Amino acid sequence: MNPLSPHELEALAARLHRHRAELASQLRLRLGPLPLTAQLLNGTISPDDPAVARQLPGCDPVRLAEDLATLRGLDSACARLADGSYGRCQGCGVAIPHERLRVQPTAHMCLPCQQEHERRPHRGKRN
Ligand SMILES: [Zn+2]
Numbered sequence: 001m002n003p004l005s006p007h008e009l010e011a012l013a014a015r016l017h018r019h020r021a022e023l024a025s026q027l028r029l030r031l032g033p034l035p036l037t038a039q040l041l042n043g044t045i046s047p048d049d050p051a052v053a054r055q056l057p058g059c060d061p062v063r064l065a066e067d068l069a070t071l072r073g074l075d076s077a078c079a080r081l082a083d084g085s086y087g088r089c090q091g092c093g094v095a096i097p098h099e100r101l102r103v104q105p106t107a108h109m110c111l112p113c114q115q116e117h118e119r120r121p122h123r124g125k126r127n
Contacts, residue, residue, distance in 0.1 A: 004101070009081075
């Protein structure tokens, strides 16, 4: 049971797939036709690996890590679309409001769960 209408789901899916394709082709252009590029894009190697960083001189590792994290988020959203779990909170199972998905199509948790999740790590704690 998905609370999103088929039309809403379709629009979100189109955005996710388009964003994923754009980001992947941007990264391919930036990194060049290295075997490494494909491995970075499919997540088999990490940009944090010093051996990887050595092969990518002139590539900002922080930005690369961010872009790859975004790509992972898009991949996982596309996987959830494929298996039908998209739009449902992975923390508590409630339907994620369409409003939230429209702002952040890769959201995999409802806002309360997301906030709870963000509170847990040591960094970025408020009060
Ligand atoms: Zn939740």
